[in-house]
Each structure stands twice: as structure tokens, then as C-alpha cells.
Amino acid sequence: MAALSRFLRATATAARGMSTVAPESSVIYPAGLAAGPNMGSSVTLVETRDLGERNVQWVFLGCPGVGKGTYASRLSQLLGVPHIATGDLVREELSSSGPLAQQLAAIVNQGKLVSDEIVIDLLSKRLENGAAKGESGFILDGFPRTIRQAEILEGVTDLDLVLNLKLREDVLIEKCLGRRICSQCGGNFNVASISVKGENGMPGIYMAPLLPPSHCTSKLITRSDDTEEVVKERLRIYNEMSKPVEEFYTSRGKLQEFDLPGGISESWPKLLEALNIEDSDHKQSAAA
Structure with missing residues (x-):
């Protein structure tokens, strides 16, 4: 984590005309997690190491609003690794009085992507803070978004898995428009009740709303x-840039x-199955 942070910070400064440093590489993977029949032939998982080092190094890809944060956060808790979302880092900076806040507001409100230099700088700060707390491994959400970012990341770490979450665009738009945030506690909710019938060979999708508690x-x-x-502009830009990544x-x-088959209740167990991961808490609640 510290090596990755140092390399990202040096890369960000190099982009401003300064010199960079040589990357350091490391590969870590969790105990007991191996390729299962649902992983697909395109994924090669690395050999496990010493028990104390076995933490995942994963990246989550997917359109804005697809649910990367939801599933990455759940998996981070299950696997005991930090979930680092660059979108959250941008929003935290936006809510601050820092020098970047005004510049970021103009970019985000137009639906444009934040520059590589800004994203790398925010990410390196987050990794430095995590390393100081003893964090190991990561699930990155929202990075990399460009080939340049992917090449930078490849230069310092060997990722175990890049998971690309997919959802049809009409459902994505409806889902994004239903998002709500509690102004007091910061909780994320969704008031959209999505029910799309299957047609033309496409399966139907149902997503129940994620309603807030009464006090929110x-x-x-x-x-x-x-x-x-x-x-729509965010999706257009993402689709244009995501294919090369x-x-x-x-x-x-x-x-x-x-491919997400529906809401959390439908998608979560299928995602765990695809990743060959067992969630004892989920099994117990399903059996109750």
C-alpha cells in the first residue's frame, strides 16, 4: 500500500513536469479463495502466499450508478480489505474548503470526468492514510478509468481480478435518478421502483427501492x-472511455x-457464487 501510494504520488507530480520514481510490485491474495467453475476462463488468480499477506487486490469497473460502491463495500467487509472509491474521494474534497473544491464542482456538475492528475493525487493521499493505519490489500472502485491510469496501476501492482459490473442503460438512468442522500447522516438510498419486462431476448429486471428509515x-x-x-452525459463519456480499459x-x-440480474437481493448471492466466495451470514439470514 505504501509503495503504491508513493508511486501514484510521484506519477501525479511527474505529470506536472517533475521526475518519477521506480515502481515497487507486490501481489497478495486471501486464504481459501480460489478460482471456481463460475469465474470464467478469462481470469487467472494468483497463488496464495503467507497467511498474513493474503489480502485481495481487486478493481471494480462499471458505469456510474451501476452499484460498484454497494457491492465493493459488501465484499470489503466480507474479505477484510479497504474499499477505496475515487468517487467518494472526489465528493469528500468537494465538501471541503480545500483548493480543489471549486474546480471539482465545475467538472462534476457538467458530468465530465476528473483529470488523471487530480484522481491520482486524491488516491495517493487516501493510500498514505490507510498505510499509516496498517491497511493491506484493497478493492478499488472508480479507478482506473483510462488506459493511462490502468498502465500506471500495472506499473506498481499485479491485480488479482478486475470485475466489470454491467446493467442495461435504461435501468441505469432510472436508478441514478432515484438516488437520494440523507443530509444529516449521509446515508445513501434510492426511491426508484424499477420493473422492466423481458423482451427481445433480454431478461426482465426488478429492483426494489432502498427506502430510508423514518428519521431520514x-x-x-x-x-x-x-x-x-x-x-446521460456521464454514461456517454464512460462508455466511450471504458472499452479500451x-x-x-x-x-x-x-x-x-x-451482469446484474436485479437488485441487491437477487444479485448479491449470484455475485458471491461467481467469485466462489461463501458468506455465512447471508446463508443464515436466507435460511431464517
């Missing part, structure tokens, strides 16, 4: 960038695609 109901707000115009990781045997 009157405090819900909509993110300023969650308008239909901005959401997906091809980059496919060529390296790292990419695993997962």
Missing part, C-alpha cells in the same frame, strides 16, 4: 449531478464480467 425521510436530498442530462484487462486475463 424528511432529510433526503438529490445529488446536484443526478439530473437526466448529466447522467476493458480490452486492456481482457488481454491480460484479468477481466471478469458480471
Whole structure:
């Protein structure tokens, strides 16, 4: 983590005309997690190491609003590794009085992508703070988004898996427009009730709303960038830039695609099955 942070920080400064440092590489993987029949032939998982070092180094790809944060956060808790979302890092900076806040606000409110230099700088700060707390391994969410970012990451660490979450665009737009945040506790909710019938060979999708508790109901707000115009622009830009990144990781045997079949209750157990991971808590609640 510390080596990755140092390399990212040096890369960000190099982009401003300064020199960089040589990368250091490490590969870590969890005990008991191995390739299962549902992983697909495109993914090669690394050999496990000493028990104290076996933490995942994963990346989550997917369109804005697909649910990367939800599933990455759940998996991070299950596997005991930090979930680092660059979108959250940007929003934290936006809510601060830091020098980047105004510049980021103009970028985000237009639905544009934040520059590589800014993202790398924010990520390196987060990794430095995590390393100081003894964090090991990671699930990156929202990085890399460009070939350049992917090449930078490849220069310092050997990822175990790149998981690409997929959801049809009409459902994505409806889902994004239903997002709400509690202005008091910061909780994320969704008021959209999505039910799309299957047609033309495409399966139907149902996603129940994720409603807030009663004490949050009157405090819900909509993110300023969650308008239909901005959401469509974010998806257009993402789709334009994501294909080369997906091809980059496919060529390296790292990419695993997962089509979300519905909401959390439908998708979570299927995702665990695809990753060959057992969640005893989920089994117990399902059996109750």
C-alpha cells in the first residue's frame, strides 16, 4: 500500500513536469479463495502466499450508478480489505474548503470526468492514510478509468481480478435518478421502483427501492449531478472511455464480467457464487 501510494504520488507530480520514481510490485491474495467453475476462463488468480499477506487486490469497473460502491463495500467487509472509491474521494474534497473544491464542482456538475492528475493525487493521499493505519490489500472502485491510469496501476501492482459490473442503460438512468442522500447522516438510498419486462431476448429486471428509515425521510436530498442530462452525459463519456480499459484487462486475463440480474437481493448471492466466495451470514439470514 505504501509503495503504491508513493508511486501514484510521484506519477501525479511527474505529470506536472517533475521526475518519477521506480515502481515497487507486490501481489497478495486471501486464504481459501480460489478460482471456481463460475469465474470464467478469462481470469487467472494468483497463488496464495503467507497467511498474513493474503489480502485481495481487486478493481471494480462499471458505469456510474451501476452499484460498484454497494457491492465493493459488501465484499470489503466480507474479505477484510479497504474499499477505496475515487468517487467518494472526489465528493469528500468537494465538501471541503480545500483548493480543489471549486474546480471539482465545475467538472462534476457538467458530468465530465476528473483529470488523471487530480484522481491520482486524491488516491495517493487516501493510500498514505490507510498505510499509516496498517491497511493491506484493497478493492478499488472508480479507478482506473483510462488506459493511462490502468498502465500506471500495472506499473506498481499485479491485480488479482478486475470485475466489470454491467446493467442495461435504461435501468441505469432510472436508478441514478432515484438516488437520494440523507443530509444529516449521509446515508445513501434510492426511491426508484424499477420493473422492466423481458423482451427481445433480454431478461426482465426488478429492483426494489432502498427506502430510508423514518428519521431520514424528511432529510433526503438529490445529488446536484443526478439530473437526466448529466447522467446521460456521464454514461456517454464512460462508455466511450471504458472499452479500451476493458480490452486492456481482457488481454491480460484479468477481466471478469458480471451482469446484474436485479437488485441487491437477487444479485448479491449470484455475485458471491461467481467469485466462489461463501458468506455465512447471508446463508443464515436466507435460511431464517
